[in-house]
Amino acid sequence: MSTAEETAGGEAQAWGEVTPDAARRLLIAAVEAFAERGYHATTTRDIAGRAGMSPAALYIHYKTKEELLHRISRIGHEKALEILRTASRREGSPTERLADAVSSFVRWHAGGRTTARVVQYELDSLGPDARAEILGLRRQVDAEVRGIIEEGVRSGEFEVIDVHGTTLAVLSLCIDVARWFSLDGPRTPEEVGALYADLVLRMVGAADAGAAASAATADRVPAAPAAPEDPQT
Amino acid sequence: MSTAEETAGGEAQAWGEVTPDAARRLLIAAVEAFAERGYHATTTRDIAGRAGMSPAALYIHYKTKEELLHRISRIGHEKALEILRTASRREGSPTERLADAVSSFVRWHAGGRTTARVVQYELDSLGPDARAEILGLRRQVDAEVRGIIEEGVRSGEFEVIDVHGTTLAVLSLCIDVARWFSLDGPRTPEEVGALYADLVLRMVGAADAGAAASAATADRVPAAPAAPEDPQT
DNA sequence: GCCGAAGGTGAGCGGGCGCTTAGCGCAGCC
DNA sequence: GGCTGCGCTAAGCGCCCGCTCACCTTCGGC
Structure with missing residues (x-):
């Protein structure tokens, strides 16, 4: 569906420990986007979009964009x-x-x-x-x-x-x-x-x-x- | 005056070939800012500020922020x-x-x-x-x-x-x-x-x-x- | 079959972004 | 000594940013 699973999800790294499924999808989407464009050039709308969600959904699972990077x-x-x-x-x-x-x-x-x-x-x-x-x-x-x-x-x-x-x-x-x-x-x-x-x-x-x-x-x-x-x- | 001369200007790199003096000051300020925060996290206002100029002054010497990075x-x-x-x-x-x-x-x-x-x-x-x-x-x-x-x-x-x-x-x-x-x-x-x-x-x-x-x-x-x-x- | 929590959405906020424009001060020329 | 043109500024345009909020759906428990 999204490209998230093809690139970052297809890597050896499991991300299995990130537990609500939606939170994991958002995190994988963020890894992809940060790697491609850099943290500052990546928008929360882009991350949410790659995970197939609305921009607001990100803030249910993470307090800020920086928390994603930290995790x-x-x-x-x-x-x-x-x-x-x-x-x-x-x-x-x-x-x-x-x-x-x-x-x-x-x-x-x-x-x-x-x-x-x-x-x-x-x-x-x-x-x-x-x-x-x-x-x-x-x-x-x-x-x-x-x-x-x-x-x-x-x-x-x-x-x-x-x-x-x-x-x-x-x-x-x-x-x-x-x-x-x-x-x-x-x-x-x-x-x-x-x-x-x-x-x-x-x-x-x-x-x-x-x-x-x-x-x-x-x-x-x-x-x-x-x-x-x-x-x- | 500005910190530009202390950090990037103090390096071995001369930047002597960048000719109008104001253009060189802007470029050195940009090098500093890009190195510190990254290109995307740096604002044109920051670059101009470090060079001791107003934000608009940048666009007299460079067409875009990207042209600075390119140079x-x-x-x-x-x-x-x-x-x-x-x-x-x-x-x-x-x-x-x-x-x-x-x-x-x-x-x-x-x-x-x-x-x-x-x-x-x-x-x-x-x-x-x-x-x-x-x-x-x-x-x-x-x-x-x-x-x-x-x-x-x-x-x-x-x-x-x-x-x-x-x-x-x-x-x-x-x-x-x-x-x-x-x-x-x-x-x-x-x-x-x-x-x-x-x-x-x-x-x-x-x-x-x-x-x-x-x-x-x-x-x-x-x-x-x-x-x-x-x-x- | 109703209820509350969990997880999601659409619209939109305040603000800062890259960049533009109208106009100012001043050095150089006649 | 007025004129011209260049380097620069103050103000601001249109846009998109991170993030919020009011509301909507879904679903297990009883």
């Missing part, structure tokens, strides 16, 4: 954190876990590009209180990645001079995927995840970069994809 | 391209030139964060024609970096499986600096430039990563900075 942002950050925690706490060497963390984090940013865009780039549109709450989640994300890198340095697998700076760079690399990735482009989320895991292992000086990176993406081919053209940078 | 975006992209071309065409090995390209490109994104934010993140706010023109400049930016990497692969200095993908990742890493970097943070633009040059050389498998990266940033200390805390990610 999206919190759920998205919690999902991102969960992905990294899963990779970080599994069994295996720091090399394997870092490769797993990067490849799954990248897959989430690429496959759920619509959601990830809103989550990563609309932080400044939140008010001070909501913003502060989200920044707390971001610090946990940072700590999760830094933990793996520190462990790799301790075990001697990694050779990193500036752990904080390298952590920042690794996350930066993953997050920016949401800016440039397109499902119409030549690469699948899995391919980008495998490539980026390999690049990150090189960044931290892990010995068996190629092998561990491809193992983290299971049975996918990590080598150069066949398609010749890039999406815009 | 900023084109000048910024041309500057970015010039930086990369300078590094790419100097003497030296691919390793040295890649380190130089990355460190100077990162310095521009960090030091000129206000401008870089607008240039890198407000592309979608342009109309189709302006957008297409800017995308042409972006392809040239991409080609410049890809050229250095290809040369390093040919000479045997680099070991890269997916040249297109790695080019994308290198640019991605540099560009995302504009999102998180803060002058109030623990790192100077020079330190981030040196760190990132080192990380990129590792990504392409260059042998003497550390040495060439620090050489590219002249006499700066490339090792871990003293400050303990990170800016938000």
Whole structure:
């Protein structure tokens, strides 16, 4: 019916926890609209329209337009954190876990590009209180990645001079995927995840970069994809 | 007088080529406002106010608010391209030139964060024609970096499986600096430039990563900075 | 079969938006 | 020393924004 289910609803992100059905439809419509045009350029009429409702219906389920963004942002950050925690706490060497963390984090940013865009780039549109709450989640994300890198340095697998700076760079690399990735482009989320895991292992000086990176993406081919053209940078 | 000169005007970016003085003041005010709040959340009244003029004055020098963004975006992209071309065409090995390209490109994104934010993140706010023109400049930016990497692969200095993908990742890493970097943070633009040059050389498998990266940033200390805390990610 | 709550609508409010227009002050020229 | 034209302002137009309110439907419980 509406395009909401095709784009944002079709992504891996479930939004299952958002409970009255109408509230969920509105939220998915908002994710789509915010990702496409940005928070400030999106009107409440547009959101309601995408969800197949009248403009006033929005205010039955949400107090303001900003509350919608806040809810999206919190759920998205919690999902991102969960992905990294899963990779970080599994069994295996720091090399394997870092490769797993990067490849799954990248897959989430690429496959759920619509959601990830809103989550990563609309932080400044939140008010001070909501913003502060989200920044707390971001610090946990940072700590999760830094933990793996520190462990790799301790075990001697990694050779990193500036752990904080390298952590920042690794996350930066993953997050920016949401800016440039397109499902119409030549690469699948899995391919980008495998490539980026390999690049990150090189960044931290892990010995068996190629092998561990491809193992983290299971049975996918990590080598150069066949398609010749890039999406815009 | 206005805050425009302190923030955007104080950056490395000259804007000297924007000729009537009033037009330049308006443009600098717009860069500031767009970087702070985003294009759509910025009002023409705000821009004019920052430049110390009445709202109507804007329309003497620019046809629309979008023309301001277009001009900023084109000048910024041309500057970015010039930086990369300078590094790419100097003497030296691919390793040295890649380190130089990355460190100077990162310095521009960090030091000129206000401008870089607008240039890198407000592309979608342009109309189709302006957008297409800017995308042409972006392809040239991409080609410049890809050229250095290809040369390093040919000479045997680099070991890269997916040249297109790695080019994308290198640019991605540099560009995302504009999102998180803060002058109030623990790192100077020079330190981030040196760190990132080192990380990129590792990504392409260059042998003497550390040495060439620090050489590219002249006499700066490339090792871990003293400050303990990170800016938000 | 009636009742109240839950969830929805159509119309519209106050206000701020991008942009226009009529007119003012003043430097440069004869 | 009056005239012209340019840079700028004050005022405001038409529009659409986020959000509200009075009212309407639907439906489970009795």
